[in-house]
Amino acid sequence: MNNKNSENGGTNRRKFLKLGLMSSVTALAGTSLVSNLTSEETTNTSGEKVRLLTPDGKMVEVDASNINKYPEALVTPAESRKGIPDRKFVMVIDLSKCKNARKCVESCQRGHQLDYNEEFMKIKLIQDNQNTSPYWMPKPCFHCEEPPCVTVCPTGATFKRDDGIVLIDNERCIGCKFCITSCPYSARTFNWEPKAKFENKDVPYSPETQVPAAEGTVMKCDFCPDLLRQGKLPYCAQACPMGVIYFGDKNEDIVTNGEETVRFSELINNRGGYRYLEHLGTKPNVYYLPPVNRQFPLERGFDVDEDIIDRYKDVPYVQELKKQGKI
Amino acid sequence: MNTNKRKRELVTEFSPMIEKPHPMLKLWILVLSVIIAIGLYAFYLQFTQGHQITGMRDNVVWGVYIINFIFFVGLSYSGAFISGILHFFNTPWKSSVTRIVEIITVLSIIVGPIFILLCIGRLDRLYYLFMYPRIQSPITWDIIAIITDLVGCFIYLFLTFVPDFAILRDTPDLKVPNWRKKLYRFLAINYRDTDSQRQRLHKITRIMSKMVIAMAIVAYTVLAWIFSLTLQPGWNSTIFAPDFIFSGLYSGVGVIIIIMFLIRKYFKLEKYIVQSHFVMAGIVLLVLSLLFGYFTFSDYFAKWFSHKPADINLLNTLFGRYFWQFILANYIGVLVPLFILSIKKIRTIKSITFAAVVAVLGLWLNRYLIVVPTLETPYVPIQDTRPEYLHYTATWIEWALSFAGVAAFILFFLLIMRLVPIISISETIQHERGQNSKQDESYNY
Numbered sequence: 001m002n003n004k005n006s007e008n009g010g011t012n013r014r015k016f017l018k019l020g021l022m023s024s025v026t027a028l029a030g031t032s033l034v035s036n037l038t039s040e041e042t043t044n045t046s047g048e049k050v051r052l053l054t055p056d057g058k059m060v061e062v063d064a065s066n067i068n069k070y071p072e073a074l075v076t077p078a079e080s081r082k083g084i085p086d087r088k089f090v091m092v093i094d095l096s097k098c099k100n101a102r103k104c105v106e107s108c109q110r111g112h113q114l115d116y117n118e119e120f121m122k123i124k125l126i127q128d129n130q131n132t133s134p135y136w137m138p139k140p141c142f143h144c145e146e147p148p149c150v151t152v153c154p155t156g157a158t159f160k161r162d163d164g165i166v167l168i169d170n171e172r173c174i175g176c177k178f179c180i181t182s183c184p185y186s187a188r189t190f191n192w193e194p195k196a197k198f199e200n201k202d203v204p205y206s207p208e209t210q211v212p213a214a215e216g217t218v219m220k221c222d223f224c225p226d227l228l229r230q231g232k233l234p235y236c237a238q239a240c241p242m243g244v245i246y247f248g249d250k251n252e253d254i255v256t257n258g259e260e261t262v263r264f265s266e267l268i269n270n271r272g273g274y275r276y277l278e279h280l281g282t283k284p285n286v287y288y289l290p291p292v293n294r295q296f297p298l299e300r301g302f303d304v305d306e307d308i309i310d311r312y313k314d315v316p317y318v319q320e321l322k323k324q325g326k327i
Numbered sequence: 328m329n330t331n332k333r334k335r336e337l338v339t340e341f342s343p344m345i346e347k348p349h350p351m352l353k354l355w356i357l358v359l360s361v362i363i364a365i366g367l368y369a370f371y372l373q374f375t376q377g378h379q380i381t382g383m384r385d386n387v388v389w390g391v392y393i394i395n396f397i398f399f400v401g402l403s404y405s406g407a408f409i410s411g412i413l414h415f416f417n418t419p420w421k422s423s424v425t426r427i428v429e430i431i432t433v434l435s436i437i438v439g440p441i442f443i444l445l446c447i448g449r450l451d452r453l454y455y456l457f458m459y460p461r462i463q464s465p466i467t468w469d470i471i472a473i474i475t476d477l478v479g480c481f482i483y484l485f486l487t488f489v490p491d492f493a494i495l496r497d498t499p500d501l502k503v504p505n506w507r508k509k510l511y512r513f514l515a516i517n518y519r520d521t522d523s524q525r526q527r528l529h530k531i532t533r534i535m536s537k538m539v540i541a542m543a544i545v546a547y548t549v550l551a552w553i554f555s556l557t558l559q560p561g562w563n564s565t566i567f568a569p570d571f572i573f574s575g576l577y578s579g580v581g582v583i584i585i586i587m588f589l590i591r592k593y594f595k596l597e598k599y600i601v602q603s604h605f606v607m608a609g610i611v612l613l614v615l616s617l618l619f620g621y622f623t624f625s626d627y628f629a630k631w632f633s634h635k636p637a638d639i640n641l642l643n644t645l646f647g648r649y650f651w652q653f654i655l656a657n658y659i660g661v662l663v664p665l666f667i668l669s670i671k672k673i674r675t676i677k678s679i680t681f682a683a684v685v686a687v688l689g690l691w692l693n694r695y696l697i698v699v700p701t702l703e704t705p706y707v708p709i710q711d712t713r714p715e716y717l718h719y720t721a722t723w724i725e726w727a728l729s730f731a732g733v734a735a736f737i738l739f740f741l742l743i744m745r746l747v748p749i750i751s752i753s754e755t756i757q758h759e760r761g762q763n764s765k766q767d768e769s770y771n772y
Contacts, residue, residue, distance in 0.1 A: 117713055124710055139707060148558060154466035155459045174455050175448020177388040178466055182557040186705045190388060190448065193379035215377055216448030277706055280558050311710040 083161030100301030366731020405579020660689015
């Protein structure tokens with residue numbers, strides 16, 4: 001009996017607290033509303049009118065000074081720390097379909113304004129051991145659940161968001177490179193020299209696009225949150241002609257490669273999905289499907305530029321192919 | 328009084344070093360300044376053109392800079408450790424070497440951190456470390472530890488200088504410019520060498536000597552953790568912190584021996600720095616070479632025996648591309664000093680100094696082999712088209728700045744030697760006083 005009473009008391013008190021909190025929130029909102037109204041009154045009108053088409057197809061005329069110069073999608077460094085609500089992004093890479101077409105790399109480079117040799121997505125030629133056959137492995141940032149890079153950052157320039165994405169704020173980064181040495185997957189790159197594209201201030205900087213980049217700071221694959229906000233797939237997943245890269249939301253249990261949409265859990269369970277270097281305990285958010293029942297022979301991947309082929313010269317399998325004169 | 332007379336004697340003996348510069352000193356200062364100037368020019372180039380002009384690239388992001396950083400901080404730490412031990416146990420032969428050790432301690436903790444700054448891509452944002460600190464980052468621990476260590480070492484060095492400043496102040500016929508007399512008066516903080524003052528100073532110095540040992544161990548352990556707390560093969564090892572502690576001591580004792588040798592030779596101090604000092608230090612170096620060899624062997628042996636693929640990759644690199652460096656660092660750098668120092672007959676001043684040189688160079692190379700090969704063999708194989716991204720070779724910029732760091736160390740050392748006698752007068756008197764009282768006691772009984 002006594003217990004029940006105290007329980008009731010507890011809930012009452014909680015209700016009361018909640019009410020108080022609510023009323024204080026409304027009070028705050030009220031004041032901000034008032035201040036907004038007053039501030040709107042004081043804005044200067046330039047007198048110049050601009051005609052615009054609204055999303056629902058109506059033509060409207062607005063004052064030129066009221067137009068926001070920045071694109072609506074711009075997310076400031078402070079906002080980019082929060083993440084997209086209720087999402088848990090995940091990527092699945094189907095190794096059986098990859099033939100080193102490099103469309104993911106090129107599309108990513110265009111999207112992030114990277115140079116020819118700057119890559120967020122790298123394609124590795126991996127041979128696990130002598131007896132297994134080698135395979136092409138696209139390697140983005142794994143956006144780990146327990147990212148070592150975030151732990152070691154001394155200024156909080158790199159951070160983990162609620163939606164699982166690990167981003168870098170290059171306005172906060174001091175370039176100590178500790179995150180690069182602590183990443184076991186070599187996902188991070190550094191801007192070693194000043195470049196003209198860093199000075200381009202046409203687009204305001206956002207950690208979600210990493211454009212414009214800055215000298216002396218760190219960059220990496222970002223899962224393209226700017227595209228995700230628009231309901232699009234990341235550049236790599238969009239560009240892949242083989243549908244190798246599935247991207248989606250773990251909360252909804254759905255991933256898609258743009259052609260087919262499948263349940264994430266079913267895909268992983270049925271196809272023997274795994275995470276690279278699981279034993280390191282970083283808990284990546286990128287899963288791989290093993291390279292079984294390949295759709296293409298590995299050699300199809302050598303249909304690329306000479307200097308790209310040259311990257312793989314240290315792989316024993318490639319050395320053997322060269323000896324046989326096949327490449 | 329006897330003490331005052333002895334003070335005057337010692338001042339007259341050491342005053343030439345302070346009053347008029349050594350004939351070669353000006354030349355040395357010029358040469359060192361030129362080296363530092365070249366280093367500053369290299370820094371200017373690096374600052375304006377970016378880190379592309381160093382040998383560091385995406386895989387090997389840390390190079391010679393961080394190696395020098397470890398090396399100098401290790402020097403400082405071992406200096407603090409040795410000096411603390413000497414003070415704490417009131418070692419009888421300490422009076423002629425303590426000052427050398429203390430100057431090494433402070434100078435290397437100033438020079439060392441400069442190298443870590445050279446490694447930072449955005450020096451203009453350095454204050455972010457204090458604006459947005461994140462306590463879970465080992466770098467933040469390191470900053471706290473090094474700043475504490477720096478302040479502690481400064482206080483400690485100053486405390487050991489005070490009695491000598493007082494003696495120099497009380498010598499009116501010292502032929503030095505007026506500003507230096509004023510400086511001595513200011514730095515002596517009204518120390519009159521009364522009994523109560525002497526006891527108080529002695530007590531504080533003793534407390535500080537314990538504190539600098541603790542601070543030095545913490546600072547160097549945290550530095551080792553910067554490597555061993557990452558997941559990289561070759562770094563992620565529990566043995567790293569203790570290994571750093573002993574290898575730091577190894578290089579520190581080596582540098583002390585080298586500097587003792589140079590000072591003894593060029594400043595004619597054969598009377599004060601005697602063979603027994605070298606033999607004592609040599610025996611310490613012998614013990615440390617055993618410990619260093621033991622730790623290094625344990626680390627690599629465990630990697631080789633358990634042969635995890637990543638570790639084997641690293642060992643293949645070490646015994647392939649870095650074969651000779653590995654032999655020089657971990658075989659020659661241990662076995663040669665071990666051999667020289669363990670045979671009593673060949674333990675002369677020159678041979679001990681030679682052993683120290685081998686030990687110091689070997690240890691620097693050992694640091695290189697800790698940093699670079701690991702970064703060249705990450706878990707995911709490096710497959711990059713740019714040949715300059717595959718392997719690390721330091722550029723002239725990095726070497727220029729490294730030598731500038733060493734030159735700055737020597738230059739500061741020479742300048743401090745102009746300011747105060749390199750053999751502590753007060754310590755010498757203290758030592759003699761102790762001996763006298765012992766003799767008095769024996770007369771009494």
